[in-house]
Amino acid sequence: MATKSKSKKAYFCKSCGNEFAQWMGKCPACNEWNSLIEELVIKEDKQARGRAPMKAESKKALPLSEIHREENERIPTGYGELDRVLGGGLVPGSIVLLGGEPGIGKSTLTLQVAMELKSKVLYISGEESLQQIKMRAERLGNMNPACLLLNEVNTHHILSQLEEVRPDVLVVDSIQTLYSPQLDSTPGSISQIRECTGEMMRFAKETSTPVILIGHITKDGNLAGPKVLEHMVDTVLHFEGDRNHAYRLLRSTKNRFGSTHELGIFEMAGDGLHEVLDPSKVLTNSFEEEYSGIAVGAMLEGLRPMLIEAQSLVSSAVYGTPQRSATGFDLRRLNMLLAVLEKRGGFKIGAKDVFLNIAGGLRVEDPGLDLAVVAAIMSSYLDMAIPEGTCFAAEIGLSGELRPASRISQRVSEAAKLGYKRIYISSYGPQDMDKENRLQIIKVSRLQDVFAGLFAGA
Secondary structure, eight states, X not given: OOOOOEEEEEEEETTTOOEESSOOSBOTTTOOBXXXXXXXXXXXXXXXXXXXXXXXXXXXXXXXXXXXXXXOOOBOOSOHHHHHHHXXXXXXXXXXXXEEOTTSSHHHHHHHHHHHOSSOEEEEESSSOHHHHHHHHHHHTOOOTTEEEEOOOXXXXXXXXXXXXXXXXXXXXXXXXXXXXXXXXXXXXXXXXHHHHHHHHHHHHHHTOOEEEEEXXXXXXXXXXXXXXXXXXXXXXXXXXXXXXXEEEEEEEEETTXXXXXXXXXXXXXXXXXXXXXXXXXXXXXOSSOOTTEEEEXXXXXXXXXXXXXXXXXXEOSSSSOOEEXXXXXXXXXXXXXXXXXXXXXXXXXXXXXXXXXXXXXXXXXXXXXXXXXXXXXXXXXXXXXXXTEEEEOEEOTTSBEEOOTTHXXXXXXXXXXXXXXXXXXXXXXXXXXXXXXXXXXXXXXXXXXXXXXXXXX
16 A cells, blocks of 8 residues: 655755754754745655665675776767866766856757767757757757757656666756656745756766756856755856857856866857857957057966956046946956055046946956056056057055966966067066067066056156
8 A cells, every 4th residue: 555645844945955844034054044935845654764775775885995986988068168167078977057147058058069969968958849949959050860859847757768768968958947746846946956956966876977957047146946956966067148248158166077267268159159269369359550548468267368458448527426337347346456546656546437348248356457457547547558569467466566466477378379579467476487489578566667667658
């Protein structure tokens, strides 16, 4: 006689995913306020749960020396930028969670990967019909005959299809649309997301099949669902960018099989996403005429050096309070740099409107771009163009001193590769740095020395 399941109400924390029997204003596990929500769940009978461990095979603890590691080769996705962020490709049995804003290109990227892989791929969609997916695949211009499509949200039906198809790679779009019949809560709830992810994780580990999950994000930019979701998966990727610009950045915030410091850059076009193999050439423009307010900085995104333009406009304040606006750059850091210019540099910009823009729609946080930002501001303030072929790489301290930027040798090499003539860096950095061909390395220690070399006639 089958044992009936019992349904009850429980409270789940949106932040950490822990379950509680009653509502509390503060979660005891993560100390978040007002994070508990009520859901209806189904629990198996205690007798059934007591009999389950008797049927399971007991496992023995083994010493580390007796454990044999399987040599599984990574599966290349066909896109070097994605492989770079993953650490060399998909690891068999791993779970990759890809998150991003709506319309940023998550489904496009995963569909392109599914079409590019040479092995059998099962693409499960809970948001689009099979006809819509085929229309998008035809627009992308690549049809993989080994790619199978399935429109299903019930995890039990999905698992039965997986046993029948036995794919080499599984793609789920998206994890928030799936639901498990074992729970009575709605799809997208905390308990459903956790249970569905657990079922996909068990399938991946038992069959050594890599699984790619697409996840929605909240208005705060975090992945929707409990925080335990990110702990369950092996790799967490964030696909970000400005939808008004063509460039998309792929970052890794967690990677059990590789580095989290790599960055992948894609360009959105009418026929899908294209890899940007040399971002420095795309993010810097060479004008026939020199313009003031433009400076090129050598920055690092993770471990990847690239050159990017900092554009500034300084004008007289029309109203009593000067405006400070920054696009792609931290506004608080901009205010700090303006205060250093006012106090240490002696430039009266307190009554000026200052606007700053990072070209390409990218958002940067590298402090090594400080000198390029300040140079662009002073170029616009004096209305004098920076000499052609000049770039910058240094951090600015509160005393007006130039601090060395991290991995300065990689930044200098990137500037030399693109044909720049000179680069301003901090004199407190490595002294034995080799000179690059046709690149003059100018080492300075104070802001005044930089301005004396750039704007000698001012």
